[in-house]
Amino acid sequence: MSAAARPLEGGRRLSLSWIGAVPFFLYVGVFLLLPTAIIVGGSLLTPGGTLSLANFDGIDKPYMFKAFASSIAISSVSAVVGAFVGALLAYAVVTGKPDGILRRSVMSAAGVLAQFGGVTLTFAFIATIGTVGFVYVFLQQHGIDIYPNGHVWLYDLPGLTLIYMYFQIPLMVLVFAPALDGIRPQWREATDSLGGGTWHYWRYIAGPLLFPSFLGCTLLLFANAFSAYATASALLTQGGVILPLQIQALLTSETGSSQPGYAKALALAMIVIVLVVMALYTLLQRRTAHWLR
Amino acid sequence: MTTDGRATPRAGVEVRLENLTRKYATTTALDRLTLTLAPGELVALLGPSGCGKTTALRLLAGLEQADSGHVVIAGKDVTNVPANRRNIGMVFQAYSLFPHMSARQNVEFGMQLQHVGAAERRERAREVLDLVGLGPHMDKFAHQLSGGQQQRVALARALAIKPKVLLLDEPLSALDAKVRARLRDEIRRVQLEVGITTLFVTHDQEEALAIADRVGVMQSGHLEQLGPPTEIYSRPATPFVAEFVGLTNRIKGDVRGGAVTVRGTRIPLVDPDVTDGPATALVRPEAVSLASNGEMEDGPLVGTVIAVAFLGAMSRVTVDLGDTIVLAQMATSAASDTPAGTKVRLALRPDPVLIQREEPAATAP
Amino acid sequence: MNRSRRIKLQVFRITVFVVLGAFFLVPVGAMFEFSTRGNSINAPRTLEAWTQIATTPGLGDAIVASLELAAITSILMLVLVLPTMVWVRLRLPRISRIVEFICLMPLTVPAIALVVGVKPIFIWISNFTDSILVLSLGYVILVLPYSYRALDAGLSAIDLKTLSEAARSLGAGWGTVMWRVVVPNMPSAILNACLLSVALVLGEYTFANLMNYENLQVAIAYVGLTSAGTSIAVAVASLIFAFALLLILSFVRRPRTGVAAADPVELDLSKPLALSGAVYGRVGNR
Numbered sequence: 008m009s010a011a012a013r014p015l016e017g018g019r020r021l022s023l024s025w026i027g028a029v030p031f032f033l034y035v036g037v038f039l040l041l042p043t044a045i046i047v048g049g050s051l052l053t054p055g056g057t058l059s060l061a062n063f064d065g066i067d068k069p070y071m072f073k074a075f076a077s078s079i080a081i082s083s084v085s086a087v088v089g090a091f092v093g094a095l096l097a098y099a100v101v102t103g104k105p106d107g108i109l110r111r112s113v114m115s116a117a118g119v120l121a122q123f124g125g126v127t128l129t130f131a132f133i134a135t136i137g138t139v140g141f142v143y144v145f146l147q148q149h150g151i152d153i154y155p156n157g158h159v160w161l162y163d164l165p166g167l168t169l170i171y172m173y174f175q176i177p178l179m180v181l182v183f184a185p186a187l188d189g190i191r192p193q194w195r196e197a198t199d200s201l202g203g204g205t206w207h208y209w210r211y212i213a214g215p216l217l218f219p220s221f222l223g224c225t226l227l228l229f230a231n232a233f234s235a236y237a238t239a240s241a242l243l244t245q246g247g248v249i250l251p252l253q254i255q256a257l258l259t260s261e262t263g264s265s266q267p268g269y270a271k272a273l274a275l276a277m278i279v280i281v282l283v284v285m286a287l288y289t290l291l292q293r294r295t296a297h298w299l300r
Numbered sequence: 301m302t303t304d305g306r307a308t309p310r311a312g313v314e315v316r317l318e319n320l321t322r323k324y325a326t327t328t329a330l331d332r333l334t335l336t337l338a339p340g341e342l343v344a345l346l347g348p349s350g351c352g353k354t355t356a357l358r359l360l361a362g363l364e365q366a367d368s369g370h371v372v373i374a375g376k377d378v379t380n381v382p383a384n385r386r387n388i389g390m391v392f393q394a395y396s397l398f399p400h401m402s403a404r405q406n407v408e409f410g411m412q413l414q415h416v417g418a419a420e421r422r423e424r425a426r427e428v429l430d431l432v433g434l435g436p437h438m439d440k441f442a443h444q445l446s447g448g449q450q451q452r453v454a455l456a457r458a459l460a461i462k463p464k465v466l467l468l469d470e471p472l473s474a475l476d477a478k479v480r481a482r483l484r485d486e487i488r489r490v491q492l493e494v495g496i497t498t499l500f501v502t503h504d505q506e507e508a509l510a511i512a513d514r515v516g517v518m519q520s521g522h523l524e525q526l527g528p529p530t531e532i533y534s535r536p537a538t539p540f541v542a543e544f545v546g547l548t549n550r551i552k553g554d555v556r557g558g559a560v561t562v563r564g565t566r567i568p569l570v571d572p573d574v575t576d577g578p579a580t581a582l583v584r585p586e587a588v589s590l591a592s593n594g595e596m597e598d599g600p601l602v603g604t605v606i607a608v609a610f611l612g613a614m615s616r617v618t619v620d621l622g623d624t625i626v627l628a629q630m631a632t633s634a635a636s637d638t639p640a641g642t643k644v645r646l647a648l649r650p651d652p653v654l655i656q657r658e659e660p661a662a663t664a665p
Numbered sequence: 666m667n668r669s670r671r672i673k674l675q676v677f678r679i680t681v682f683v684v685l686g687a688f689f690l691v692p693v694g695a696m697f698e699f700s701t702r703g704n705s706i707n708a709p710r711t712l713e714a715w716t717q718i719a720t721t722p723g724l725g726d727a728i729v730a731s732l733e734l735a736a737i738t739s740i741l742m743l744v745l746v747l748p749t750m751v752w753v754r755l756r757l758p759r760i761s762r763i764v765e766f767i768c769l770m771p772l773t774v775p776a777i778a779l780v781v782g783v784k785p786i787f788i789w790i791s792n793f794t795d796s797i798l799v800l801s802l803g804y805v806i807l808v809l810p811y812s813y814r815a816l817d818a819g820l821s822a823i824d825l826k827t828l829s830e831a832a833r834s835l836g837a838g839w840g841t842v843m844w845r846v847v848v849p850n851m852p853s854a855i856l857n858a859c860l861l862s863v864a865l866v867l868g869e870y871t872f873a874n875l876m877n878y879e880n881l882q883v884a885i886a887y888v889g890l891t892s893a894g895t896s897i898a899v900a901v902a903s904l905i906f907a908f909a910l911l912l913i914l915s916f917v918r919r920p921r922t923g924v925a926a927a928d929p930v931e932l933d934l935s936k937p938l939a940l941s942g943a944v945y946g947r948v949g950n951r
Contacts, residue, residue: 027748030745031746031764035806035809039809045785046782099678125882126870126896128692130885130889131692131900140695141699173688176685193393193396196361198384199362215400236776236777237871240870254778274777274779282773298400
């Protein structure tokens with residue numbers, strides 16, 4: 008990015024050009040890059056300023072291990088189930104009229120619901136299948152108890168996973184529908200004319216074409232669930248069950264924390280995991296980009 | 301061409317479309333179409349978009365179902381046979397190659413579905429790809445091939461399953477002009493070599509006339525005329541065909557005694573049994589010649605050249621006769637004598653012409 | 666497509682829509698039901714919870730604060746991002762990848778992780794003001810990826826270079842180019858970016874909760890501890906509001922038919938294509 012890289016422009020002109028981008032870089036510098044640097048630096052440096060992994064010491068404690076495992080478990084389950092169900096819904100949508108009212112409303116609803124989460128969503132499920140919830144009461148009146156043995160799993164990891172489906176499925180519809188749109192009707196007809204049936208079409212053509220994209224979208228869903236905090240915070244009364252709640256606990260009781268770098272270490276761990284997953288997602292998307300144009 | 305096992309010309313089969321009708325919600329796409337393709341023949345269906353030509357092809361392929369009528373291939377009624385059991389090779393307009401397979405894998409796919417053994421599959425794939433001139437590119441993927449190459453692969457893929465019939469649905473319309481002409485000739489060569497009965501759908505008259513044994517001109521779901529290209533061009537059966545195929549001048553005239561008088565020139569009619577009265581004569585540009593020498597007295601056929609379009613060996617001259625504009629087509633050498641602005645006298649060759657009445661009702665006595 | 670295949674497909678589609686429709690609509694309906702309950706199981710329906718929205722202490726302030734935050738965030742985002750994107754496209758194209766990378770970065774940094782690094786900065790800011798509105802400084806970062814994509818789509822659809830060169834050759838300065846040329850040519854993209862920002866800010870909980878500010882979502886959670894009916898009523902209202910916003914957005918996003926017409930060659934070739942194009946319905950998702 009040196010002046011030598013742009014030989015056609017004079018130095019004065021060049022410096023003028025840079026001024027236009029300064030406010031933006033200042034802003035993101037303070038509110039995005041500096042915080043990132045605080046996390047990275049705070050977790051990898053000792054107060055003395057030397058590189059160290061000391062801040063990660065607490066991560067091998069059993070409760071931390073459990074939080075990691077729980078986070079990964081609910082993210083995986085909600086991603087895989089959400090991806091399957093979302094793909095079905097996306098298929099049902101794209102096989103309808105391209106500009107029809109149904110497609111348009113499902114897509115905008117998906118746009119809202121994929122962003123939906125946190126307190127509102129938690130309340131919605133408590134009002135539905137909580138112990139005084141509408142559906143729970145209705146089912147109980149008809150002899151169905153969704154909480155046998157009195158274990159109200161809504162307030163536990165299974166409940167959290169179920170609630171996550173409410174934004175995972177719509178997100179899948181949003182990200183997977185373009186891939187389905189890229190499937191051309193000629194491919195089906197070509198398969199027909201070559202003597203293949205529905206099974207052959209899905210097994211040899213549509214399946215292999217969609218699979219990388221499907222896998223990529225599943226990873227995106229994983230990252231999405233892994234990053235989610237508000238829903239768990241509002242639903243789970245017990246603290247620290249999943250990784251974001253561990254961070255919450257560290258932040259809210261921070262004043263006297265003996266290890267100020269610990270929260271940052273956890274944050275960095277989260278960022279790294281999400282980063283890896285997102286990189287894989289990008290890789291897979293790029294792979295199919297010229298297939299499903 | 302019988303140098304090896306493959307190139308034995310397969311005796312083509314007869315294909316019959318009988319009274320095919322297909323209605324959509326509001327329109328009739330195909331209205332009792334009857335058409336027979338002789339074994340090994342290439343028939344081109346030509347017409348504007350929405351004329352039903354693609355519907356006819358899709359009914360033959362089995363991709364759509366007719367409301368009534370029959371499809372008979374090699375003497376067997378296949379009207380109710382699904383597309384994947386008709387053994388028909390099909391080339392689509394564009395983008396029909398499976399993008400995750402190489403050219404060879406695309407070609408082998410159909411044979412795989414027919415449970416052809418791997419070795420034979422490989423060999424036959426190479427043969428058909430060589431046949432379409434793509435042998436060197438057989439391991440490339442669709443996105444690495446040009447549009448013309450993709451269509452060659454599509455043709456190879458369709459032929460690899462040894463189909464009874466070959467269907468081509470506007471296979472050239474997504475390509476640029478130069479590639480189009482070359483691939484058109486290539487398709488014809490391959491078709492003759494394989495000897496397969498072929499239906500070729502297009503909206504491009506030049507393409508249809510150049511490639512087909514017979515051309516069927518369609519309009520509003522029915523055949524206007526079916527015949528060899530020369531006949532379609534020089535003896536159009538209906539005004540629609542005359543106007544759709546080639547350029548046509550519409551000149552007002554007067555019908556009397558089986559001939560039409562146009563601006564003082566008497567021209568015989570294709571169909572002399574018409575009532576007398578005013579009519580529009582359809583005159584081909586090549587039936588119009590012009591002279592620029594000698595005195596130019598004002599007359600019904602004297603006008604001014606307003607444009608000369610150079611088309612290569614031929615040129616097209618646009619002449620303004622005052623109340624109408626006439627196109628004349630001639631050798632470029634002849635046209636160079638009459639640049640724009642020249643005053644010219646037209647002559648109309650007395651080839652039989654078609655006429656069109658202004659109002660259909662006016663023809664009734 | 667043959668008839669039996671079409672029927673099978675329709676059965677599949679209807680099943681999917683009914684089952685998933687229930688999954689997504691029942692919880693919202695249940696919230697309505699819950700928010701209109703009386704004090705006991707057999708009490709008649711009442712709108713008491715809804716009327717209490719106005720009188721519940723703190724709730725009104727939080728609603729106003731969240732709406733203000735939404736407005737400030739949108740404006741700040743536009744002022745910061747749009748001129749930069751235009752400037753980069755016209756004058757600094759070689760850093761466009763960097764700008765894109767930065768703008769999309771918040772997608773890979775979870776808000777719960779980002780807040781760890783942002784909190785020290787906000788603690789420092791709180792030395793100068795204790796207004797909740799400073800949260801919008803952080804929200805601009807959270808909405809960055811979405812607004813970047815929306816604006817990028819808008820900018821890609823217009824020939825920015827030619828338009829700005831034409832304007833400047835007529836004597837316009839950069840300010841005039843922005844206001845009179847760029848902005849009027851991409852109203853839907855700008856609206857798009859703003860609506861997305863508004864929706865995101867109204868639903869934001871992580872930053873506010875962990876930095877001890879009381880915005881709408883924090884207030885709902887707080888009120889929920891004492892009066893579930895009222896907080897659920899607010900939740901329903903905010904949900905419907907967000908849905909309305911995004912519904913507007915989806916209609917703003919109608920496909921542009923004019924763009925294809927710009928290229929006569931493509932138009933000519935794609936004529937027969939246009940028919941089959943309708944089948945796979947690419948509306949212009951980039």
